[in-house]
Amino acid sequence: MFEFLFKYPLSIYRQGTFIFLAGWPLWLMGLGILVAAGALGFLIWRQASGTARMGVVRRASIWVLQTALAALLLFLIWHPALSVSTLKPQQNIVAVVIDDSTSMTTDDETSTRKEKAVKVLDGGLLKALQEKFQVRLYRMSDHAERIDKLDQLTANATATHIGESLKQVAADASSLPIGAMILLSDGSDNTGGVDLETLSEIRRQRIPVHTIGLGKETMSRDVEISNVDVAARALPESRLAATVSFHQHGYTGQKAKITLREGSRIVANQDVTLKAEGTEQVETVLFNAGAAGVKTLEASIDPFPNEENPRNNRVTRLVNVDPRKPRILYMEGEPRWEFKFLKRAVEDDKTLDVASILRTAPNKLYRQGVCRPGDTAHPQVNGKCTEMEDGFPTKIEDLFAFDGIIFGSVDAPYLTKNQQDMVKQFVDRRGGGVLFLGGKDSLSDGGWAKSAAADILPTTLPDRKNTYSFAGADVELTPEGRDSLITRIEEDPNKNVERWKKLPYIRTFQDPGDPKLGAVVLANFIPREGGGAKRPLLVTMNYGRGRTAIFATGGSWRWQMLQPVADMSHEMFYRQLLRWVVSDTPRHITGSTPKTLLADESHVRLRAEVRDKTFLPASDAIVEAHINGDGVSEQVVNMTPEPLEQGVYGADWTAPQTGSYIVEVVAKRGSEEIGKDTFTFRREDGIAENFHVEQNRELLEKLSAETGGQYYKPGDAQKLGKDINYSQAGITVRETRDLWDMPAIFLLFLGIRGAEWLLRRRWGVI
Amino acid sequence: MRLRTALLIVAVLCGCWGLLHAQKPFREYDTVEGHAESAIPPDANVPHEWTRARLMYRDYTGFGRFGFRRGGGSWTIDYPRSDRHLLYGVKRLTRIDSRAVEQPVALDNSDDVYNWPTLYAVEVGHWELNSEEAAQLRDFLNRGGFLMVDDFHANAEWGVFLEGIKQVFPDREIVDLPKAEPIFHTLYDLDDKYQIPGAQFLRSGLTYEKDESGRPEHWRGIYDDKGRIVVAICHNMDLGDAWEWSDEPEYPAEWANMAYRIAMNYFVYDLTH
Incomplete structure (x- = not known):
């Protein structure tokens, strides 16, 4: 249609330059239009004056149409054309x-x-x-x-x-x-x-x-997995979430099955109902990380029989199940049931190592989980363990040897100002996790609001005492808690919400104040008596390189005592909470790569973040990456400091063939080894083309x-x-193309004259 | 009208259900020993983090058989004076946030006992447990509860205790606790323990009761599958009397002292294992 009206395709207009071939100046055309407009106006006014049927509006309409016609004629006299370059x-x-x-x-x-x-x-x-x-x-x-x-x-x-x-x-x-x-x-x-x-x-x-x-x-019948998000690292036997994003065409409302496989072994599956056509659907599938080692996980959606492209129904991801056993320091200010039941809840968790210091009497401490066999840093001397015998660590390297800290009913002044500052640095600089429990000496009642560690708390503590109540409260999950792995004690999210509603009430609760910006409330408590308002119970927040949480009760032990022995909800909750506290705590060396799966590419960027004993960036280290792959002999790559990031080293490498690669990054200062870390990546070919078809x-x-x-x-x-x-x-040549004879101009001419005729006929002034 | 009645019935039933599943408030029962009476402390109803519960049980001799849950019977021996003294000691000697008064609890098939995970039973040489009570006590211990038994003497009473505890744990062994067992070292290092006689010593001059098999003292226990003591058995001694009579000038202070130390260690052990 465009070419019919305007004689040439749109592309010529886009490429070409509009010109007038007459060679007369443009201002003259403008002047001509003005003169024509004036003359026409004068004539129309004179002719129509005294004619009752030609009022001002009608005269103006006629004047506009005739002036447009005159302008069109002048435009054609100037000889419009297009100048285009054409290929020779x-x-x-x-x-x-x-x-x-x-x-x-x-x-x-x-x-x-x-x-x-x-x-x-x-x-x-x-x-x-x-x-x-x-x-x-x-x-x-x-x-x-x-x-x-x-x-x-x-x-x-x-x-x-x-x-x-x-x-x-x-x-x-x-x-x-x-x-x-x-x-x-x-x-x-x-x-x-x-x-x-x-x-x-x-x-x-x-x-x-x-x-x-x-x-x-748009595909007619297709299901495509657009992404699978799963943690690159995990602790052994920990529960992980694979967030599978996908969309579909042609199968709205139908049932599909998401399956997670490690090799030929199915580790989890989940039935889903497909949502609206073309919309991104996100489903979370929980699975157990299993024993230590590199796991190649395949997430797939079973193809439908008539699916156009079944190749985009599966995606591979790597998970490095790290054999490390993070160590947690539990500092408790008084012997109480919460201490006992928390420790019992996690004692069978082989991935967590909890050491505790308990203030049993005003001048006595009871330590557990200290000087473990094989602990060379704290050997027993004449059968006596000296680790933390004076209480909470006073040296930063002793505290930073832990991955997480739990503060029970401990008042802040029990720690010196320096120790409080160390706790803050433990989160900010070391990247550790700290959990604060409710208690008669916890949070506001323990003076933490005015401590040097107040910044790391995920809530702004109330500016008052007596926030701890020995009264029952029911617990309910928030929408964020519904999606969190910390609070997942049932696989099915809806059943999980119901399960939390049925948990026995907690015996005590503490007002933790209001969540800070960036904090996430996972659960609230509702006092059973007195009509108290709903308040945050479990709040988490990232701070610096680490993370903190408040669990504002000392009475969750009822979940263990008031439920059948076989019920594992109390154990699961505390294990998941403590794993969250420590699972992302970095070591002195943290190796990584932006992409753990190289889909149809071979280049990989290696990165290592190196920190010294006190977790300050180490910029003077010698860092090597030792790379081993399937059928590839070990290669050593020297990593060089990144110019803009202190303590960060990088290197580029090309994976010569498909398969999994294990990278061990070793950092040294002189002959002293600072630490090492292992990470993995995988190269796969023939993958990328299966997606976004x-x-x-x-x-x-x-x-x-x-x-x-x-x-x-x-x-x-x-x-x-x-x-x-x-x-x-x-090689081009410039050509000019006439525009005066294009049908659009002829139609415009007819349109103007026709419009005037129609108006005059309607007004009866022909 | 019918609807209102139905709603009332539902409300009453809900209330009953709530009471069965909720922590019961403090209540004092009649004691079998008049001298063991004690005034209720003014702060009795102030809630605290912890208290020690006292097991109400049926007496095998028939004493208090039909009303043991209303008071009387062997379970009230030394009660409540012994408890109040002990709990005051807990407050003074440890950082346990203890209530001023004890909590008598029964194995009555309600949830109440589970709210008090630290349980003490006196004179268990006189107790009698039926199968439901034994099952509930087993369940209590398996969930994480702790039981300390005391004040039973010689072979005959040991036999009665054994009959009851074997209903609870038919397959678990009762063992003598070694000196190195952490329960003797949580707060005080109690390597040198000795028999703690009851107040009868003040009359009889004997450090043991019943017959010759009433000595020496036995520090025994039952472990769970993870090596934790869940039942601490103090046989041939009377810690309850030692706590009760600790303010009596004639009762030897060293015995009272040891009885308190034992209790503190046991309670701290319970709260740490």
Whole structure:
């Protein structure tokens, strides 16, 4: 329609420059329009004055229409035209880039995308191009590769890097007269799109990239896992959550099964009902981390029988189950049932090591879990253990040897100002976790609001005493608590909420004040008597490199005593809470990589954060990464300091083949070893192309628009034969195209005259 | 009217259910020993973190058989004077936040006993447990409760105790506690323990009761599967009298002293294991 009305395709208007061929100055046209308007106004006013049927509004309407007609005539007299550059026939090259990745094998009902691309080219487009230009064919994967014939296309490349491929073709243009590029693709780029640098490079050479989009923009019947989020590290036997995000088309309301596998062993599965078409659905599947070691987990959704692309129903993730046993220091100010039952709840947890100091009498301490066998830092001397014999650690390195701290009913002044500051640094600098329990000497009643550690508390403590009540309170989860692993004592989230409602009431509670910004309330308590308002019971917060929590009761032991022996809710809650306290506490060395799964790529960035004994960044360390992989002999990579981050070291490495890799990072200062850490990553090929197989029309349109090209559907692709002539790249010649005879002007002329005639007829003044 | 009646019945039933499942308030019962009476402290109803419960049980001799839950019977021996003295000692000698008064509890198939995880039973050479009571006591101990028994002497009373405790734990062994057992070292190092006679010594001059098998004293216990003492057995001694008569000038202070130390250690052990 556009071309019918305006004589030429829209692309010419976009490429070309509008000009007037008459050569007269434009101001003269403006002046002519003004003179015509004045003259017409005068004549219309004179003729109509005295005619009752021609009022002011009617005269003005006639004047506007006639002035527009005069302006149109003047516009045509000035001879409007388009100046466009066109490619010189037979002197330019057109690069035809054809996506040759696996996604091109996707069957869009009538044919595969590769077949469709061949059909478009063989259906006349290639011949039309070859009549005017030299045509170069390229197959595109993670790079562009020249081919001679279309039958060299295989559609088995494991990656699509559009930007990289176009950049490569554009580089040819520096020595060849490439006038335009034609990209036939579904736009499924594995790098996430075309970067600005590539776009700038193509724009600089003024090469229009015309795109022909292949494939459905929306699948008819498909389920695709878009992401699986799972912790990269975990403690042995800990409960983990795999957050599976997916979307579907064609199966709304149907049941599907999410399965987590480690090898051939199913570790968890969950039935789900598929939500609305195209919307992102997120489901959490809980599973046990199992014994120490590197776990390759596959999350999958069982394919439906007629699913178009079953290859995007599974995703792999790595979990490094760390054999370490984090150590927690439990400081308790008085012998009480909460102390007893907390320790009993976690004593069977092989992943946690709890040492405790209990103030049994005003001048006596009772220590448990100290000087463990094999503890070289605290050997027993003549059968006597000296570890923490004077109470809470006074040296920062002694405190920082722990991964977490629990403060029971301990008043802040029991610790010196220096010890309070150490507790703050324990969270902020060391990255440890601290749990504060309710008690008669805890929180506000223990003077913590005015302590040096007040900042790390997840709530602003009330500015008063007597916040601890020996009265029963019921407990309910908040929406955040519903989703938290800490409070998950039943697998099913809804059953879990109900389970919490049925827990015996807690015997005591303490008002912890209001949550600070960034704190998360997981559970509230509701006093059973006196009509007290709902207050936060379990509050967590991240602070600095670490995390803190308040569990504002000393009476959760009733969950153990008032429920059957087989009920594990009390044990599970405390184990999960304490694991949360310590599971992310870093060691002196923390090794990592941004991506633990290299999908169709081989480059990996290694990173190590190195801290000294007091957990200050160590910038003078010698850091090495020892990399071992399946069938790859150990390689040692020297890591160098990152310029902008203190104590952080990095290195690039290329994984030579697919498989899992284990990296041990070792940091030394001279001959002294600061520490070591192990992490893993995995390289897999042939993965990326299975995902996002819908046509990415947005990317293709953007690419065309940014480069001066145009997006075509396969059915319209034959028009390219004409449109491609207009380009500023290659060897071009400037041409002018008349615009005065385009049908739109004729129709406009008729429209103005017709409108005046119709108005006059209506008013009876013809 | 019918609806109102139905609602009333439901409300009453809910109230009863709540009472059965809630912690019962403090109540004092009649004691079998007149001299053991003690004034209720003014702060008796002030709640605290901890108190020691006293087990109300049926006496095998028939003494107080039909009304033991209303007071009287062997379970009230030394009660409540002994308890009040002891709890005052707990407050003074430890950092346990103890209530001023004890909590008598019965194995009555309600949830009440589970609210008081530290339990003491006196004169268990006279107790009688039926199968339901034994099952509830077993359940109490398996959930994490702690039982200390005291003031029973010689072989005959040991046999009665054994009959009861074997109903609770048919397969668990009763063992002599070694000196190194942590229960003797939680607060005080009690390596040198000795028999603690009751107040009868003031009349008889004997440090033991019943017959020759009433000596020496036995520090025994029953462990759970994780090596924790869940039943602490003080046989051939009368700690209850020692606490009760600790303010009596004629009662030897060293015995009272040891009785208090034993109790403090046992309670701290319970609260740490």
